[in-house]
Amino acid sequence: MSFVVVIPARMASTRLPGKPLVSILGKSLIQRTWEQVVKSCPAELVHIVTDDSGIETHCRAFGAQVTMTPSQCLTGTDRVAAFAAMVKADTYINVQGDEPIMNPEDVARVIAAAADYPDEVINGYAPIEDEADYRSAGVPKVVFRPDGRLLYMSRSPVPGNKEGNFREAFRQICVYAFPASALARFAAVTGKTPLEKQEDIEILRFLELGFEVRMIPLSSDSVPVDHPEDVLRVERILHAKRS
Secondary structure, three states: OOEEEEEEEOOOOOOOOOHHHOEEOOEEHHHHHHHHHOOOOOHHHEEEEEOOHHHHHHHHHOOOEEEEOOOOOOOHHHHHHHHHOOOOOOEEEEEOOOOOOOOHHHHHHHHHHHHHOOOOEEEEEEEOOOHHHHHOOOOOEEEEOOOOEEEEEEOOOOOOOOOOOOOOOEEEEEEEEEEHHHHHHHHHOOOOOHHHHHHOOOHHHHHHOOOOEEEEEOOOOOOOOOOHHHHHHHHHHHHHHHO
């Protein structure tokens, strides 16, 4: 299986404008994400994709490969698909650009799963340990079959129960494996699919197009940065690791 790892990055985040270049203890968010990813595979297989020349210049300065993609990409996965049209591989491993403490072993696990299941879309999950995350619309919750196939993903607190209590739930970890053929089908859709649009969760487009998505267990180390307070949370974790 030939693969590349693709890290999409864009400046136009509504919740945290200029997010990829936000400083976290002296390094940008995108640099920290890239540094974690290249611990899992050779750096020559890792590409940052963006539509912003400032991000391009910044990433080239710390040694990353960068590919410019169209500004009209609907989502990060559409940006990965645009890259796939330029750089050919069997499988595209997608790590979101806002994962500064992504566990490299998790990326390696997804790469290994892609080799085992080369024709399937693969995504990761981890247990939700805090009820606040279960209630948060910022945390996509994962519901899957006993065999690990995704049933649904939602920003609502699922699975629920009659009492409305938090019992057991799982959250999405934003590292994926996409076969080239699945990416091409994804990108052929000219707009977001209904559930994808309502939930603002890209993986749902694959479900709505009839693809099976295999969920695999990963660590709970991932802390995506979507809001200013997430930067502080990541900095606290990094300080704790240093001490």
